[in-house]
Amino acid sequence: MGVEFATVIIIGAGQAGLSAAHHLQRRGIDFVIFDANSEPGGAWQHRWESLTVAKLNGIFDLPGMPTPAMDPNEPSHDAVPRYFADFEERYDLHVRRPVHVRSVEYADDDETGDLIVETDAGSWRTRAIVNATGTWQNPLLPAYPGAESFRGRQLHTRDYTRLEDFRGQRVGIVGGGISAVQLLEEISRVAETHWYTRREPVFIEGDFMPETTGRDTIARVTAAVEAGQPSGSIVGYTGLGWTDYTRAARDRGVLVRRPMFTGIEPDGVREPDGSLTPLDVILWATGFRADIAHLEPLYLVNELGGVAMHGTEVRGEPRVHLVGFGPSQSTVGANRAGRDAARALKRYLRDA
Structure with a gap:
């Protein structure tokens, strides 16, 4: 040829x-x-x-x-x-x-x-x-201490297809972006969920205004890229908005963020206070x-x-x-x- x-x-x-x-x-x-x-x-x-x-x-x-x-x-x-x-x-x-x-x-x-x-x-x-x-x-899957020892399932956002796959299970959702919150709200309806993020999530009060918030965000991302820096997710610049699903998660008491666990063990994750939270699934909504x-x-x-x-x-x-x-x-x-x-x-x- x-x-x-x-x-x-x-x-x-x-x-x-x-x-x-x-x-x-x-x-x-x-x-x-x-x-x-x-x-x-x-x-x-x-x-x-x-x-x-x-x-x-x-x-x-x-x-x-x-x-x-x-x-x-x-x-x-x-x-x-x-x-x-x-x-x-x-x-x-x-x-x-x-x-x-x-x-x-x-x-x-x-x-x-x-x-x-x-x-x-x-x-x-x-x-x-x-x-x-x-x-x-090209999903981002962080290397985390003890991940290889976990006996449950580990998957990324891109692997998520059916809600029924999580019914009755204990699920740790990792990530502070839009997808993480969407999946938290949904999965928490059929499973026990725990939400982990590296930083405290920032929720934007009021409506997203494309002519102000949007323009400022694009300017910041553009400046980073023009300087040759790796650009992060858009949510990293804007914060999370109050949408129907974020309000639903809040109103049902599941929009509760935990600081990142310190390690992964065969049956769950080790919390910063030393306690073990048993998990069946770790869902990496890490972008x-x-x-x-x-x-x-x-x-x-x-x-x-x-x-x-x-x-x-x-x-x-x-x-x-x-x-x-x-x-x-x-x-x-x-x-x-x-x-x-x-x-x-x-x-x-x-x-x-």
């Missing part, structure tokens, strides 16, 4: 990747999209059954195609992928799936030369890439990290563990754009990042 060519290659067909495809298409730039999933929908297709449309923080319209009316009781893993599939069909995007990108590397030493993209479906040569792989395939291992041959990660960025462009590397990364992790940010990447690549391809 020979090496094929596309002017731009988009890796990932979630919201950020589809936005980038739309804007590249509008600018007449040739591209192909690879997606590791077998169906449209990005990470949404993997969400747990009980995460309905009503429980979402919000779905931002894909460019040029407003979100249709969705049944609030429909699982998000059905509703959102259907919307994404309709978008792909309307704009004739021809996403190639399932295709796993194994690596991206330089074709030669020319600073404006091509990149080589190796996939499980063949090799490609390209002028530039838009990486939109998100975080779902995700950017899924960019396939970009390692480009040496983008610095000594701080971050990737220095300017907008969507890797600083000093105009051939590589990261969307759905850092300040563009949110749905609205992903849309804007796709547009900005397309604009920058139009200039780069013209000038180079």
